[in-house]
Amino acid sequence: MRPLPTLITRLRGPRDERGDVPGWVLITVMTAGLVAGLWAIAGSQLGAMLREALASVAG
Numbered sequence: 001m002r003p004l005p006t007l008i009t010r011l012r013g014p015r016d017e018r019g020d021v022p023g024w025v026l027i028t029v030m031t032a033g034l035v036a037g038l039w040a041i042a043g044s045q046l047g048a049m050l051r052e053a054l055a056s057v058a059g
Contacts, residue, residue: 039046
């Protein structure tokens with residue numbers, strides 16, 4: 001006697017295991033573009049904010 005989940009899986013038939021690779025690639029590329037754009041526009045301000053935050057934590 002087989003377990004119920006295995007039986008249900010076999011009754012449904014084969015599944016496509018490939019996933020949504022192009023979608024994830026697009027999200028990754030767009031995120032990298034946003035980070036690069038923000039860094040190009042506000043890099044010096046972001047660096048100053050980071051240094052100030054680290055200085056306040058360090059004392």
